Amino acid sequence: MSSEFLKFVSRRSTVYSHKGMVASTQPLANSVGLKILNMGGNCVDAAIAVSAALCVSEPASTGIGGDCFALYFKLDDKQKNKAAGSGKVLGLNGCGRAAKAVTPQDVWNEHNDGHPMSRIPYTSAFSVTVPGAIAGWYDAFETWGSGNVSFADILQPAVTLAEEGFPVSELSAKAWRNSIAKLKKQNPDAKVNPFILEGERGPNEGEFVKNLPVAECLKLISREGKKAFYEGPVAEAILETTSKRNHKLAKEDFKNHTSTIVEPIKLDFQDHKVWEIPPNGHGLVALLALGLIQELHNEGKINLRELKHNSPEYLHVLIEACKLGFHDSDEYVTDPTFKELPVTALLHPHYLKTRAKHFDKSKIIDGETMTHGVPDPKYKSDTVYFSVTDSNGEACSFINSVYEGFGSGILVEKYGFCLHNRGSNFNLTPGLSNCLEGGKRPYHTIIPGMITNKDDSLYAAFGNMGGFAQPVCHVQHVLNMVVFGMTPQQSLDSPRFVLNSDNDNPKDRGRGADGPVRTPVTIVQIEEGVGEETIQQLKHLGHTVEVLKGYARQTVGRGQIIRKESCGEQLVFAGGSDMRGDGAAVPFV
Structure with a gap:
């Protein structure tokens, strides 16, 4: 039998921990989450760190040019460290909005000689909405973080992965290679594309890669917070990229972006x-x-x-x-x-x-x-998607995405990341609920989940x-x-x-x-x-x-x-990780 077949018929054991746990698709990202927990961070701090690490180590699936959503099971202070502690589920919408000036007619003019069409093409610049992930990370950190670690502490492991390099895991490498043709077609004039290796190809399993531009971008965000992304040089680089493709995104669209609790x-x-x-x-x-x-x-x-x-x-x-x-x-x-x-x-x-x-x-x-x-x-x-729990008994259910493989495939060359294509889930039928409108958030597919018991104690993230x-x-x-x-x-x-x-x-x-x-x-x-x-x-x-x-x-x-x-x-967590991915559920000790 082929190794690919064996991978999908294998079975893993449920993992148990009495302190906390990280479960994601990438072992390197899991290690990052455990590091933040060990520094005294809570499940939210660790989840942001895992998200940043995944943006580097699994770029076909996620990136800083995408969106995020989170659910946080927060215990009442007197209930922390108790096995049956009751709490409340809180939510964060870290999704971006369409350009304020955009209309369906703009899409029709660009792609259909001005005639009506039902959908925005997945590789269209108009599929790009303001990326909400960075604001989502920062706002989750400020609102729900432990206060024991800084935002720079949280992003540093991802910076290290991007700057010093990492070996690409099996399934991430395959997804990466499957998107090379798209990346070439979308960025024919790019002088440097960190996702296309020497020989015009994607990485093989275990191959060592770096992304120096995205490392510089994450350093900038570490120092200046979300403002660097939405009001500084990163926003300028995104706008330069999209304006060349006739998009209507403007400085005000970035400056006015907000996450929503x-x-x-x-x-x-x-x-x-x-x-x-x-x-x-x-x-x-x-x-x-x-x-x-x-x-x-x-x-x-x-x-x-x-x-x-x-x-x-x-x-x-x-x-x-x-x-x-x-x-x-x-x-x-x-x-x-x-x-x-x-x-x-x-x-x-x-x-x-x-x-x-x-x-x-x-x-x-x-x-x-x-x-x-x-x-x-x-x-x-x-x-x-990934989940993190901590020794307090709290949990964070977190998801971060660029949608299709590398999203729109449109590269922000200066900072080494691709822009998502969430706008493709607008329709272009005027009068309907989810029709494209300026400043509107699209129908969004990424959803974290949480289950609690009747007594409001945690069941599962x-x-x-x-x-x-x-x-x-x-x-x-x-x-x-x-x-x-x-x-x-x-x-x-x-x-x-x-x-x-x-x-x-x-x-x-x-x-x-x-x-x-x-x-x-x-x-x-x-x-x-x-x-x-x-x-x-x-x-x-x-x-x-x-x-x-x-x-x-x-x-x-x-x-x-x-x-x-x-x-x-006794507080005990049981974790599972999908055999269809490269990752695992890893206990914190």
């Missing part, structure tokens, strides 16, 4: 509380799907305790619930400063009952006719990379642990599915984002481990199924989970 949204599910970042993130999809599944259980249409894990019946329920969630997200997930969003009404049992009526055990939902629901107004209420795969995988991890009693590693090792639109279908509803229900047919992409009989039964129900094998299993993303165990008065 948000109140997370939650769903009570099977004696637990599942927490997500509110829109413009699409964690709402996961909560809607879980709510629909719970409603079907409450109505006796299914029995969660009797359904066999990854059976055709079980998978059919999850697939249909997630599809319904995506139909609603295409209507309601947008920047809440541009439109009032009925989140509470959408998650109310009354609304979930109406949506549950669309579920049929014997067949799939008709994608040609299905659309979003309309909640009753009387219930109105005024994306690398978890997440899963992978664009539109993320809420679908959140649903599966919640059910794996809460209903089926899996350990974190068992949940991550378990074969899973994701949903995608049919790229061969020319129909585009022009609504929401470029997600799984963009086209009438939704593709179910499922890992081979579920078995041929299950796949055939899903097809019999009407699902269009694609089986993922070998490296293609990267499609289901890479997850990390740290769960607090019930061990009397």
Whole structure:
């Protein structure tokens, strides 16, 4: 058998620690997180350091030209160091906004001779919004950090990796190499591109690389904080890059950028509380799907305790619930400063009952006719992923991303990083919720997750990379642990599915984002481990199924989970790391 195949059928053991833990896709980043914990930093400090290290060591997935989101489980001061301490879940939206002056017509003029089109191309300069990650890091540090380490302390390990170099891990190297053609095409005039090695290629596994320009950029941010990025030379370099491509980003767009401390949204599910970042993130999809599944259980249409894990019946329920969630997200997930969003009404049992009526055990939902629901107004209420826990018993669920491989692929040459392409998840249909508008945040796919117990103590910090795969995988991890009693590693090792639109279908509803229900047919992409009989039964129900094998299993993303165990008065964490990535869950001692 090939080494690639063996990598994906291997199994890892759940890791335990009585102090704290770091779980990410890169061992080097894990080491950085442990270093900050050892210096007295808390889980938030360590998470920022891990994020910075990942921006250097896994640049195809993340970078300082991207966005971030975070959930922080903060204990009440009197509850720290207690195994069953109660606390509160806090949230941070570190997503950037579109240029204030941009309109859909600008995109049409640039790419379609002025004629309307539904989406922004993924490699268009117009897919670039203001990168929010650096502000997100700095604001999380100032708001939630321990005060025991400085911002420069937190970024120094990433600076060292970039300046002194590091060996590239296996799967990161493969993703890097897969993007070389894109990087060349997007930057034909670049004199120095740190991501393209001698011989016009990407790195091989274990090859030693450096990124001196990004090291200088991180040093600048270390000294001057977020202002260096949004009002200083870094912003000027970004604007110089985008202006050459006819973008409308301006100095004011950077100077006016802010992170937002948000109140997370939650769903009570099977004696637990599942927490997500509110829109413009699409964690709402996961909560809607879980709510629909719970409603079907409450109505006796299914029995969660009797359904066999990854059976055709079980998978059919999850697939249909997630599809319904995506139909609603295409209507309601947008920047809440541009439109009032009925989140509470959408998650109310009354609304979930109406949506549950669309579920049929014997067949799939008709994608040609299905659309979003309309909640009753009387219930109105005024994306690398990693997890870190600390010896206080607190946890930070953090995600940082540039979206597709190296994002837009547009290089800010002076500082050695690529700009993300999150703006591609706007639509260009005027009048719809998520249509491109100046100063607006786009529909966003990166979502950190958190689960607490009924008594508001921590259950787990978890997440899963992978664009539109993320809420679908959140649903599966919640059910794996809460209903089926899996350990974190068992949940991550378990074969899973994701949903995608049919790229061969020319129909585009022009609504929401470029997600799984963009086209009438939704593709179910499922890992081979579920078995041929299950796949055939899903097809019999009407699902269009694609089986993922070998490296293609990267499609289901890479997850990390740290769960607090019930061990009397002793604080114990159990951690798992996805075998589809290069990383691990590492205990702090």
